[in-house]
Amino acid sequence: MSILAKDVKTATPNLWNNEGVNKDTLSYINSLENDKKSWFIQVFSEIKKLMPLEIEEGFQYGMPSFYVSFKTYPKGYHVGKHIPLPFIALAYQKHYLAVYFMPWMTELTLSHDFKTDYAIRTGKKLNAGKVCLRFRRPDDLPMEWLKK
Numbered sequence: 001m002s003i004l005a006k007d008v009k010t011a012t013p014n015l016w017n018n019e020g021v022n023k024d025t026l027s028y029i030n031s032l033e034n035d036k037k038s039w040f041i042q043v044f045s046e047i048k049k050l051m052p053l054e055i056e057e058g059f060q061y062g063m064p065s066f067y068v069s070f071k072t073y074p075k076g077y078h079v080g081k082h083i084p085l086p087f088i089a090l091a092y093q094k095h096y097l098a099v100y101f102m103p104w105m106t107e108l109t110l111s112h113d114f115k116t117d118y119a120i121r122t123g124k125k126l127n128a129g130k131v132c133l134r135f136r137r138p139d140d141l142p143m144e145w146l147k148k
Helices: 005-011 023-031 034-050 102-106 108-122 143-147
Strands: 055-060 063-068 085-092 097-101 132-135
Antiparallel strands (some): 055 063, 097 132
């Protein structure tokens, strides 16, 4: 049974203002299980607030994404000029929330700083791939750290 967008807004009024959210993103959020939905909305909303004007919201590679607009970077992504340059994306995998952060891939010192800072802040080792950060529980993702 699908939950309508208005039900998502009603269920989490302090976390969600779906004005201007693309329909694929709403559909994705509505497909999540209720226990995962509110955390996803919270993280998505925080990321959306931080995005500069050059970054647009959309849906890429089957997940809610933010990417560099063609106005800012007309060349597009290296795999095709018709694809905007990815910046950050969110997806719920089977057992965790994944945050795909494309600049991470090119900034090795940034990734090292993030890993070190994460360990200091949480006392845990960061579960990360080349461009993704994986979080199993909301407590694993300090929002102030993600904003940094």
